[in-house]
Amino acid sequence: MANVNVRNLPDKVHRVIRIQGAHHGRSTEAEIRDILERAAKPEGRVKLGSFLASIAREAGGLTDEEVAIFEHGRIKSPARAAGFE
Structure with a gap:
C-alpha cells in the first residue's frame, strides 16, 4: 500500500x-x-468489460453467454482449442 x-x-x-x-x-x-x-472510483463509471460488450452488442457479434462473461467475468464452459484451418 x-x-x-x-x-x-x-x-x-x-x-x-x-x-x-x-x-x-x-x-x-x-x-x-x-x-x-x-x-x-465514481459510481457512474463504465467498466471496460461492459463497454466492450456494448460495442459488440451494437455490432451484433456476441451471444448472451459472451456478454455475461464480459460483464460478470464468469465463464460457464471450459475453453476451446483454437482452430487455424
Whole structure:
C-alpha cells in the first residue's frame, strides 16, 4: 500500500473530515481513505468489460453467454482449442 502525506491542509478541513469520520464510526485516516476511494472510483463509471460488450452488442457479434462473461467475468464452459484451418 502507498502512503500519502498531505501538506498545508487547512485546520478547518481536517476538523470537518475528523467529524465526518466520527459520524461514520471511523478514524480520520479511514475517512480520508474512503473519500479518496470514492473520488477515484465514481459510481457512474463504465467498466471496460461492459463497454466492450456494448460495442459488440451494437455490432451484433456476441451471444448472451459472451456478454455475461464480459460483464460478470464468469465463464460457464471450459475453453476451446483454437482452430487455424
